[in-house]
Amino acid sequence: MRHDPQAYFDHQALSRNLEEQSPPEIIRWAIDFFGPQLCMSTSFQLGGMTLLHMLAEAQKDLPVESRVPVLFVDTGFHFPDTLAFKDEVVRRYGINLVTLKPIIDRESFVRFYGDDRLYERNPNECCRINKVEPMQRALKKYDAQLIALRRDAGGDRAGIQILERRTDGKHLVHPLANWTRQQALDYLKDHNVPIHPLHEKGYKTIGCFPPCCTQPVGEHAPERAGRWTGTGKTECGLHQVGKARPAADFSI
Numbered sequence: 301m302r303h304d305p306q307a308y309f310d311h312q313a314l315s316r317n318l319e320e321q322s323p324p325e326i327i328r329w330a331i332d333f334f335g336p337q338l339c340m341s342t343s344f345q346l347g348g349m350t351l352l353h354m355l356a357e358a359q360k361d362l363p364v365e366s367r368v369p370v371l372f373v374d375t376g377f378h379f380p381d382t383l384a385f386k387d388e389v390v391r392r393y394g395i396n397l398v399t400l401k402p403i404i405d406r407e408s409f410v411r412f413y414g415d416d417r418l419y420e421r422n423p424n425e426c427c428r429i430n431k432v433e434p435m436q437r438a439l440k441k442y443d444a445q446l447i448a449l450r451r452d453a454g455g456d457r458a459g460i461q462i463l464e465r466r467t468d469g470k471h472l473v474h475p476l477a478n479w480t481r482q483q484a485l486d487y488l489k490d491h492n493v494p495i496h497p498l499h500e501k502g503y504k505t506i507g508c509f510p511p512c513c514t515q516p517v518g519e520h521a522p523e524r525a526g527r528w529t530g531t532g533k534t535e536c537g538l539h540q541v542g543k544a545r546p547a548a549d550f551s552i
């Protein structure tokens with residue numbers, strides 16, 4: 301099946317059919333269907349590493365520059381561990397990495413906001429400037445985005461479909477939607493794929509380094525309990541881009 305951006309297709313029926321496919325099969329379908337209009341985004345956590353490995357396997361005969369572009373938002377607030385791990389993974393798996401940056405540099409940011417601790421006063425605005433806007437800008441080039449969200453992470457993620465159409469007509473593809481965290485862990489172990497070093501220090505999910513944004517949690521805590529703890533904010537807004545509810549509505 302060739303991708304024709306003008307053609308109408310029943311994405312809900314297609315999504316239901318994709319529920320029966322394995323994640324590598326869904327990735328293969330997305331590569332064939334969307335062609336060069338497909339990208340992936342990741343921050344190199346468990347699900348992202350699972351997808352990255354599957355994507356690398358699907359494209360191992362291609363030169364790096366012909367592989368699906370992998371978007372990474374460099375917020376300027378990542379843990380050093382994340383940046384070092386990203387570099388190692390890019391080298392190891394031949395990732396066609398596209399690094400996205402906020403539209404204003406840190407110096408201008410500090411001049412405008414008085415300091416760089418906007419994450420303490422208004423994390424939604426901080427995420428909007430440093431994560432969501434760079435991603436929105438980059439996604440204009442693509443029709444579809446592979447993302448490693450899983451339903452079992454809970455919250456807004458519990459209702460995701462494998463294939464979703466955004467309000468702007470573009471598509472989200474969630475090959476791991478019906479996988480569990482344990483399945484992703486088992487896959488990584490079985491394929492000898494490295495995991496982000498902070499996972500082993502109690503961080504179930506990993507965002508930016510300020511403690512108000514990312515904290516380690518107990519073994520039995522909900523997966524996203526360590527993000528913006530105590531504020532009511534659960535998502536940065538990246539995965540709400542183009543959805544019916546705008547990112548700014550995911551408020552504290």
Ligand code: SF4
Pocket residue numbers: 375377418419422423424426427428430431507508509510513536
């Ligand atoms: S996670 Fe925290 S530091 Fe990173 S962009 Fe969002 S509010 Fe800012």
